[in-house]
Structure formats: C-alpha cells, structure tokens
Amino acid sequence: MTLIDNTPALSTGFxxxxxxxxxxxxxxHRSTMTSPEVLREERERIFARCWLYVGHExxxxxxxxxxxxxxxxxxxxxVRGVKSGRVHVFHNTCTHRGAVVCRHKSGNxxxxxxxxxxxxxxxxxxxKGVPDREAYGERLDFDALALRPVARVASYRGFVxxxxxxxxxxxxxxxxGAREYLDLIVDSAGGEMEIIRGxxxxxxxxxxxxxxxxxVDGYHALPTHDTYFKYLVALGTDLKQGVQGVVRDLGNGxxxxxxxxxxxxxxxxxxxxxxxxxxxxITNLRADLVAKFGEQxxxxxxxxxxxxxxxxxxxxxxxxxxxxxTFTPTAPxxxxxxxxxxxxxxxxxxxxxxxxxSFLTFLGPAGFATPDDAEALESCQQGxxxxxxxxxxxxxxMAREPHADDEAQMRTFWRRWQSxxxxxxxx
Ligand code: FES
Ligand SMILES: [Fe+2]
Numbered sequence: 001m002t003l004i005d006n007t008p009a010l011s012t013g014f015x016x017x018x019x020x021x022x023x024x025x026x027x028x029h030r031s032t033m034t035s036p037e038v039l040r041e042e043r044e045r046i047f048a049r050c051w052l053y054v055g056h057e058x059x060x061x062x063x064x065x066x067x068x069x070x071x072x073x074x075x076x077x078x079v080r081g082v083k084s085g086r087v088h089v090f091h092n093t094c095t096h097r098g099a100v101v102c103r104h105k106s107g108n109x110x111x112x113x114x115x116x117x118x119x120x121x122x123x124x125x126x127x128k129g130v131p132d133r134e135a136y137g138e139r140l141d142f143d144a145l146a147l148r149p150v151a152r153v154a155s156y157r158g159f160v161x162x163x164x165x166x167x168x169x170x171x172x173x174x175x176x177g178a179r180e181y182l183d184l185i186v187d188s189a190g191g192e193m194e195i196i197r198g199x200x201x202x203x204x205x206x207x208x209x210x211x212x213x214x215x216v217d218g219y220h221a222l223p224t225h226d227t228y229f230k231y232l233v234a235l236g237t238d239l240k241q242g243v244q245g246v247v248r249d250l251g252n253g254x255x256x257x258x259x260x261x262x263x264x265x266x267x268x269x270x271x272x273x274x275x276x277x278x279x280x281x282i283t284n285l286r287a288d289l290v291a292k293f294g295e296q297x298x299x300x301x302x303x304x305x306x307x308x309x310x311x312x313x314x315x316x317x318x319x320x321x322x323x324x325x326t327f328t329p330t331a332p333x334x335x336x337x338x339x340x341x342x343x344x345x346x347x348x349x350x351x352x353x354x355x356x357x358s359f360l361t362f363l364g365p366a367g368f369a370t371p372d373d374a375e376a377l378e379s380c381q382q383g384x385x386x387x388x389x390x391x392x393x394x395x396x397x398m399a400r401e402p403h404a405d406d407e408a409q410m411r412t413f414w415r416r417w418q419s420x421x422x423x424x425x426x427x
Contacts, residue, residue, distance in 0.1 A: 003126040017392065017418040024398040027391040031385045033207035038176075038421075039332045044314050045420050047072035051154075051161040051174045053076050053326050055088050055316040056157060058194035058345070064123050069161060070336070072313075073328050076150055077102040078160060081124040082110055087155065089162040090147040101147065112147075120346070121147050145279065157186045158193060158295070159324075166381065177250030178310050185318050188267050188289065188301035189344035195324070200339040200365050208378035209331040212413050213338065214373050215315040215325065216257055216307045218243060218405035220395060224376050228368035229368050231282065236272040237262050245404030246305070247397075253311030253416025255409035261305045263320050266355040268302035273361070274354055281350075311416050321359035333381050337386055339363070354421070 010280065016038070018027040032038055052071055059067050066079035075092035077101075094101050099116040113120045120129035125147035130136065141210055150162040154171035159182065172179065186193055204211065208223050214220065221243070222229065230238065233239055245259025264271025268286035270279050289298035304317040315325040325339040341359045343352060362369045385391075397406025 026395040034332050036385050049165045050312050051163045053161045054162050056195045066100045079123050083327040089150045089153045095145040157182050176252050181308050191341045192345040194345045196341045204374045205323050206381040208335040210377040213410045216309045224372050246401045247408045249412045255412040256308040257404045258306050260406040264269040291326045320362050323363050
C-alpha cells in the first residue's frame with residue numbers, strides 16, 4: 001500500500017475507501033454508513049451532481065399528466081405540457097413565496113394553482129394568473145416568475161432523468177454501458193414499456209448505500225432468501241445448476257450482474273410456479289423473440305437475469321419481473337424506497353396477471369425477498385452501531401475473474417463514490 005495523497009477525504013479526516021488490488025483488499029469505512037457529515041457531503045457531491053431517475057414517460061402519457069416526486073429529497077414534479085407535449089420536471093415550489101405547487105401525487109391538470117395565494121401556472125410552467133394583479137403595477141415580470149425547471153432533464157428509452165447540475169455530461173454519455181441493458185429490457189418488451197399503476201413505498205432503517213450493494217449482491221441470495229428457494233424446490237424447480245453468470249463494470253459507477261437462474265421469467269421462461277396451462281404460451285413467446293432477435297440475443301432476454309445499479313440510486317432488476325427502484329436517504333441510517341413494476345405496453349391480461357404474481361411473490365413489499373432484504377440491511381445498520389469493527393470487507397472475487405456472486409459490482413459503485421467524495425488515498 002502506498003500512500004499517495006493524505007488529504008482527508010472528508011471531515012472525518014481519513015480516506016473512507018481502502019482499495020488495494022495488490023493485496024486483494026477492498027474495505028469501506030463504516031462511518032460512510034453512519035456519519036451525518038458524510039451524508040451532507042453526499043448531498044452536495046453526489047445527489048446534486050448526478051443524473052437522477054425521476055420516473056417513466058408512461059406515467060405522464062397524456063398532455064397534462066403529472067406525478068409529484070421527491071428527487072434526492074427535493075420536491076419536484078414531472079408533467080407533460082399540454083401545448084408542447086414535452087415532459088418537464090419542475091422544482092415544486094411557488095415562485096411567489098415558496099409553497100409546494102403540485103400537491104397531489106399524480107393526476108391530470110391543465111393548471112397548477114398554488115393553494116397559498118392562488119397564483120396559477122400552466123403545464124408548461126408559465127405563470128398565468130395572479131389574484132389582484134393590479135396591486136403589482138405594470139412591471140410584474142410573468143416570464144421571470146415561471147416555474148423553474150430542474151437544470152437538466154433528458155430521457156432514455158422512456159426513463160426520465162434530471163440533474164441539478166447544469167454542466168453535467170449528456171445523459172447518454174452518463175449512462176455509458178447501462179444503455180445496452182436498458183435496450184435489452186425494452187427491446188424484449190416489443191420496444192415500449194409502461195409502469196404498472198401502483199407504487200411500493202417503504203422506509204428502511206439503513207443507510208442508502210446498503211441498498212445499492214444489496215440490489216446487485218448475488219452472494220446473499222441463497223442464505224438470505226432460503227425460504228423462497230425452498231418454496232421453488234417444493235414446486236418442482238430444479239436448483240441444482242445454481243447461479244452462473246458474469247459481472248460487468250458499465251462505467252461511471254454503474255454495474256450489472258447477468259446470470260442464468262433457475263426461476264421462471266414472464267418474458268419467456270416457463271417454470272412450475274406459472275402452471276402447466278401456461279407452458280405452451282410461454283414457449284411461443286420465446287419462439288417469437290428468437291424470430292425477431294436471433295437465438296443469442298433472444299436467449300439473453302428470455303433466460304438470463306440482470307440486476308443493474310445505475311449510479312447512484314437507481315436499480316433496474318430484470319429477474320422474475322422487471323422492477324425499477326430508487327431510494328433517497330432521509331438520515332444516515334434511514335432511507336425512503338420507491339419501487340415500481342414495468343411491463344410491456346398493452347400486454348395480454350393473462351400475461352400481465354402472471355407477471356404481477358411473479359413480482360409480488362418475490363419482489364413485492366410482502367414478497368419473499370423484500371422483507372428479508374430490509375431485515376438484512378437493518379441488521380447491518382444495527383451492527384455498525386455496536387462499534388469495535390471499523391471496516392466492511394468487500395474484497396470477494398478480487399483474486400480471480402469475478403463471478404456473479406462476488407463483490408466486483410459493489411467495488412465499481414464504491415470506486416465511483418470515492419472519486420466523487422474525495423481523493424483516494426491508497427493505491
Ligand atoms: S406562495 Fe404560492 S401563491 Fe403565494
Ligand atoms: Fe435480496
């Protein structure tokens with residue numbers, strides 16, 4: 001280990017990620033999960049400077065459709081302009097004296113009237129009405145008082161992102177290798193996907209980065225989700241082949257694990273859980289994919305699973321269903337999580353039903369996985385408060401070409417995290 005830079009990474013006074021490939025050592029200091037100073041720095045250095053997922057275009061399919069969102073804890077709303085047809089993301093604050101302008105979670109409206117003094121804005125953000133207009137004289141500048149858009153907004157294949165950083169790189173460049181994986185999902189769904197109405201929202205008493213790790217962590221699957229695997233075996237699924245796969249660093253902190261897994265996939269891989277009656281239909285779906293994309297790409301779509309982390313806080317998991325999940329820290333030891341399910345647009349009702357069952361069985365808030373994962377994350381957070389141990393070990397797979405159940409994908413995240421948070425002190 002060579003000390004190349006002893007600038008304190010943060011106000012904690014020492015480097016927080018110890019990345020030493022020559023010794024196959026990768027450690028993360030636990031203060032990254034517990035310190036309020038770290039969270040404060042993350043808000044400035046990470047959440048204010050990345051592209052963040054806002055929502056999906058299908059959620060605002062029609063002119064005037066809107067959804068209210070917290071974006072890294074800051075209230076914003078996404079609306080499709082009635083005149084322009086464009087998707088806007090506005091800071092959700094009245095230009096008069098601050099009140100939140102869009103107060104409903106979602107809906108359709110041509111106008112947004114602030115409830116405090118009743119200023120009215122249209123779906124393009126323009127200020128349209130001010131009660132007692134005369135009181136302001138002739139010079140009231142309506143243009144300057146329009147709703148303020150978030151600095152940058154862009155979408156990729158229906159996924160809408162925004163950034164508070166005017167100077168951030170283009171979204172496509174930022175997404176880097178993650179684009180190929182979003183393409184794979186959207187192409188396998190016939191080119192257009194939609195968010196299924198209904199959102200899972202929950203809090204976890206754990207640091208937000210624990211969920212980044214967990215969402216792409218193959219190592220935990222068998223021990224943590226033992227009940228689910230036993231359930232599959234009881235239904236007749238063969239688990240003996242285990243999980244085979246690869247890990248990819250997609251650039252800019254994004255990472256994916258891509259693996260074959262024994263469970264079924266509504267896209268086109270049958271399993272006993274889906275019932276004998278659906279076997280033929282799923283076989284046909286698969287044949288369609290092969291005809292369209294060739295055996296190799298169709299095989300990836302139908303048979304392999306993907307857990308992808310798009311840095312910093314978007315997870316798109318294409319496993320027994322496609323789930324989109326984003327999360328925001330509210331304290332060092334607490335986060336708000338929002339999860340949606342995605343499906344091919346205009347899917348046949350029977351397929352949609354199977355997909356919903358599949359989603360809820362494993363990924364839903366009362367499914368086999370999510371409560372187990374939340375329990376594991378909260379348990380880590382409790383463990384941190386015990387003290388005595390300073391570092392987490394994230395070195396699995398450093399001594400070999402990493403497997404899907406190694407920890408290379410987490411190192412990808414943490415290296416990017418370190419580079420945004422402060423200079424790396426080791427090499
Ligand atoms: S704060 Fe919105 S109208 Fe006054
Ligand atoms: Fe899990």
